[in-house]
Amino acid sequence: xxxxxxxxxxxxxxxxxxxxxxxxxxxxxxxxxxxxxxxxxxxxxxxxxxxxxxxxxxxxxxxxxxxxxxxxxxxxxxxxxxxxxxxxxxxxxxxxxxxxxxxxxxxxxxxxxxxxxxxxxxxxxxxxxxxxxxxxxxxxxxxxxxxxxxxxxxxxxxxxxxxxxxxxxxxxxxxxxxxxxxxxxxxxxxxxxxxxxxxxxxxxxxxxxxxxxxxxxxxxxxxxxxxxxxxxxxxxxxxxxxxxxxxxxxxxxxxxxxxxxxxxxxxxxxxxxxxxxxxxxxxxxxxxxxxxxxxxxxxxxxxxxxxxxxxxxxxxxxxxxxxxxxxxxxxxxxxxxxxxxxxxxxxxxxxxxxxxxxxxxxxxxxxxxxxxxxxxxxxxxxxxxxxxxxxxxxxxxxxxxxxxxxxxxxxxxxxxxxxxxxxxxxxxxxxxxxxxxxxxxxxxxxxxxxxxxxxxxxxxxxxxxxxxxxxxxxxxxxxxxxxxxxxxxxxxxxx
Numbered sequence: 349x350x351x352x353x354x355x356x357x358x359x360x361x362x363x364x365x366x367x368x369x370x371x372x373x374x375x376x377x378x379x380x381x382x383x384x385x386x387x388x389x390x391x392x393x394x395x396x397x398x399x400x401x402x403x404x405x406x407x408x409x410x411x412x413x414x415x416x417x418x419x420x421x422x423x424x425x426x427x428x429x430x431x432x433x434x435x436x437x438x439x440x441x442x443x444x445x446x447x448x449x450x451x452x453x454x455x456x457x458x459x460x461x462x463x464x465x466x467x468x469x470x471x472x473x474x475x476x477x478x479x480x481x482x483x484x485x486x487x488x489x490x491x492x493x494x495x496x497x498x499x500x501x502x503x504x505x506x507x508x509x510x511x512x513x514x515x516x517x518x519x520x521x522x523x524x525x526x527x528x529x530x531x532x533x534x535x536x537x538x539x540x541x542x543x544x545x546x547x548x549x550x551x552x553x554x555x556x557x558x559x560x561x562x563x564x565x566x567x568x569x570x571x572x573x574x575x576x577x578x579x580x581x582x583x584x585x586x587x588x589x590x591x592x593x594x595x596x597x598x599x600x601x602x603x604x605x606x607x608x609x610x611x612x613x614x615x616x617x618x619x620x621x622x623x624x625x626x627x628x629x630x631x632x633x634x635x636x637x638x639x640x641x642x643x644x645x646x647x648x649x650x651x652x653x654x655x656x657x658x659x660x661x662x663x664x665x666x667x668x669x670x671x672x673x674x675x676x677x678x679x680x681x682x683x684x685x686x687x688x689x690x691x692x693x694x695x696x697x698x699x700x701x702x703x704x705x706x707x708x709x710x711x712x713x714x715x716x717x718x719x720x721x722x723x724x725x726x727x728x729x730x731x732x733x734x735x736x737x738x739x740x741x742x743x744x745x746x747x748x749x750x751x752x753x754x755x756x757x758x759x760x761x762x763x764x765x766x767x768x769x770x771x772x773x774x775x776x777x778x779x780x781x782x783x784x785x786x787x788x789x790x791x792x793x794x795x796x797x798x799x800x801x802x803x804x805x806x807x808x809x810x811x812x813x814x815x816x817x818x819x820x821x822x823x824x825x826x827x828x829x830x831x832x833x834x835x836x837x838x839x840x841x842x843x
Contacts, residue, residue, distance in 0.1 A: 422453035
């Protein structure tokens with residue numbers, strides 16, 4: 349990329365703009381160009397490169413002036429200094445590049461581009477970059493700077509572009525979801541009735557539903573893609589999420605001191621700060637709600653994936669010709685899973701609330717009684733802190749007041765370890781009971797009841813379709829699949 353003094357480069361798309369304003373807006377129509385450029389730069393997604401030659405006065409830089417007009421906070425502006433290799437002898441741009449002068453929020457980047465002679469001699473970009481690198485390494489004023497060179501500039505721009513893309517993802521996801529909802533609504537209104545008896549239609553629909561339920565249960569109890577994924581949530585993801593909980597902030601001695609003093613009020617505790625203990629425990633215990641809720645969501649996601657794969661599996665091949673019925677099954681199964689998810693969510697959150705509502709005194713008494721109970725002998729029943737230490741192994745540091753706070757922190761940590769062990773065992777049980785088992789037993793119960801009460805016409809629509817409807821349904825389904833694929837791709841994006 350070459351950046352002559354008066355070159356204006358604009359690369360734009362629907363969502364992102366990369367603007368490189370020139371140093372001097374001396375174009376054919378300067379007023380019109382300035383108005384147009386200012387309007388373009390005002391977009392929140394525009395990344396502004398304020399390109400200025402190092403041998404010019406930054407105080408009069410049109411690039412900086414315009415950038416500050418449209419981006420006064422400097423959130424979207426990156427400064428670029430060019431022509432560092434042709435500055436007057438005895439001068440350099442060190443103070444600008446290291447942020448000592450003319451500061452920008454995202455700093456300045458120094459580059460050395462091909463000159464006119466290099467361009468005429470057809471010097472390739474790789475050679476130009478190597479020459480640029482040698483220039484900075486050879487100059488003692490720039491040798492220790494990292495923010496120099498086109499490679500650094502491209503990396504910086506990549507990070508900014510990633511940030512801009514990340515900000516747009518929720519809006520794109522919402523647009524896709526809206527499109528999916530609209531197409532699914534259109535699909536649900538389609539259908540062409542065949543001529544058949546009501547009893548026969550009811551029997552066929554219920555038989556196909558049973559085939560799906562059996563295939564779904566088989567997939568849930570199976571390995572790869574089914575039960576294996578659920579087990580991974582319990583044995584890996586849940587433990588990892590619990591392990592990442594920020595108990596250290598709560599159990600930091602300074603925070604322990606604050607909570608204990610607030611709990612004591614105007615009368616300090618005499619022996620043990622019970623109210624302080626309780627507040628610390630409750631603040632720690634509430635953190636378990638996050639991993640518990642996440643585990644429910646992840647298992648729910650696995651079950652939804654099993655529904656999606658089962659409906660198109662070989663076990664459900666008899667369903668494939670009845671697109672409307674397939675849609676009804678998926679819709680009912682999804683609604684049932686959503687309802688069961690809420691039941692499971694309430695259950696696991698209630699379990700955490702139960703731990704917060706009633707602290708087990710016997711466990712805490714055991715913790716207190718084990719202070720100093722090491723004696724060099726390994727005792728398997730000793731409770732340990734979150735770090736794996738026994739209570740008696742906590743080092744005594746600082747004055748007596750500090751040691752007292754460390755002891756309180758260790759006691760609370762040991763109790764949380766006890767609860768953590770319990771919840772890692774009981775949360776999966778609650779999720780299986782409220783979500784997995786219920787899904788195997790009652791996934792399509794609502795559809796069964798509805799089919800039994802339906803009249804002939806709705807039943808015919810579930811089982812048949814004419815050519816025009818089939819064609820339109822296929823078009824809609826294709827679009828839905830593409831949108832869902834896009835939604836999955838967006839959901840899988842990580843930066």
